[in-house]
């Protein structure tokens with residue numbers, strides 16, 4: 001029964017002159033408290049999405065797993081989107097990209113090397129996945145770059161992924177070299193043989209090291225200082241060193257417009273893949289792709 005009808009039915013004569021203001025007051029109360037069931041239902045609906053992430057955050061906080069540079073896998077749907085994004089950028093079939101994902105996942109030398117060296121380095125980590133680096137691998141396999149440059153190496157997981165691709169490319173007659181640039185001396189702990197046979201790490205500030213680097217760069221991966229301004233300065237530092245078929249993969253594109261802006265200013269195309277981590281509280285980063293228009297038509 002509405003507030004209005006309650007007032008109309010039960011109002012004595014003395015109350016009638018005041019009915020208007022009483023009605024308005026009661027309507028305010030009605031609005032505030034009148035539909036508690038609705039509010040609870042709305043909260044329950046929202047929490048069905050949020051609570052699983054809160055539970056994952058709690059169990060992560062209590063574990064001894066890695067504290068940053070997470071090693072989560074992608075959900076199957078996210079992996080499928082990544083395969084289609086790469087297929088669209090390069091003009092290849094999604095089936096080919098998926099076969100490259102499986103290639104690195106079934107690469108026994110790579111998997112054994114990374115599992116053993118990560119276990120020694122991060123004893124709290126019981127399992128690992130290369131996550132969105134699957135995309136980096138597939139791109140390096142499709143492009144067969146002569147030079148890959150990655151800024152930000154950390155313990156060297158990306159380095160191993162990229163060099164695993166270069167080792168395969170070399171076996172197929174298309175050799176290439178990897179240069180990792182890293183500020184922290186001692187970083188790159190897992191970047192050992194056989195992966196370091198096709199690459200090296202240069203220690204120092206990336207802007208300084210990029211300035212000294214000779215081109216041309218076919219594949220550039222930005223994953224160092226994640227501030228927008230620093231990222232933008234890295235792209236400017238390599239602008240004149242990029243080859244005609246160059247591709248840039250940005251690891252900051254989920255939170256920064258720097259690669260989109262650079263692409264627009266330099267006549268390149270830009271597209272962003274947003275990842276979805278499987279069973280992790282982190283909302284996910286992604287891969288920004290910057291490439292020449294017509295790249296897909298060249299295949």
Ligand SMILES: C[S@@+](CC[C@H](N)C(=O)[O-])C[C@H]1O[C@@H](n2cnc3c(N)ncnc32)[C@H](O)[C@@H]1O
Pocket residue numbers: 069133150151152153154155156157158159181182183184187204205206207223224225226
């Ligand atoms: C997110 S981690 C890189 C992860 C790595 N690409 C991978 O695939 O696992 C970022 C790294 O960038 C390094 N870094 C931060 N600022 C830098 C700078 N100005 N120059 C070079 N490296 C930097 C950090 O020391 C850190 O190891």
